[in-house]
Amino acid sequence: EAQVTQNPRYLITVTGKKLTVTCSQNMNHEYMSWYRQDPGLGLRQIYYSMNVEVTDKGDVPEGYKVSRKEKRNFPLILESPSPNQTSLYFCASSRLAGGFIGAEQYFGPGTRLTVT
């Protein structure tokens, strides 16, 4: 089954304790992206990657890091989480070939992060 998986699904942590949210896709997609969803703000892009070792900032990259060492994986790293990073996080992927601009994105189930 084609899917994007994220782990963990729920995470409660304390300020300053480094954490990683993993994302993996099994569709051989080149493009992967991280979003955060906050009430009244919709989804905002954090980082994206067009392929292995190619990453770039989205709209709200501050406080986050990513890496793309393998095509299927795109982990999100919070090196020193703060309470304003409490949010619902989604990973997504899509193909690049055959008309990327019109390609739909496939989303993971989300990770609800609470930073106290």
Add this chain to the structure above:
Amino acid sequence: AQSVAQPEDQVNVAEGNPLTVKCTYSVSGNPYLFWYVQYPNRGLQFLLKYITGDNLVKGSYGFEAEFNKSQTSFHLKKPSALVSDSALYFCAVRVTGTASKLTFGTGTRLQVTL
């Protein structure tokens, strides 16, 4: 800069009645428009998209959307709502030149009641 507006936080409709969820966009260039749906405790799922061609596009679960270039709108519609359509709906836009960026609206919660 590209942006998407969903002017209604919530839309309420009775089952069996037609529904419309509104979306307007602002871009420089030709837009590529998408609708996604989010059910409780789930990720977003693709519903439909407008790339080019026919202004009326049909998607999953009986949904359709009409692209109106003059009004810069892409409203989501369904002729007969179901209780199971209750969910959070997001409109999104992409533009050539900034194709890596998919800009979402703030979402509209659709509540369908018996």
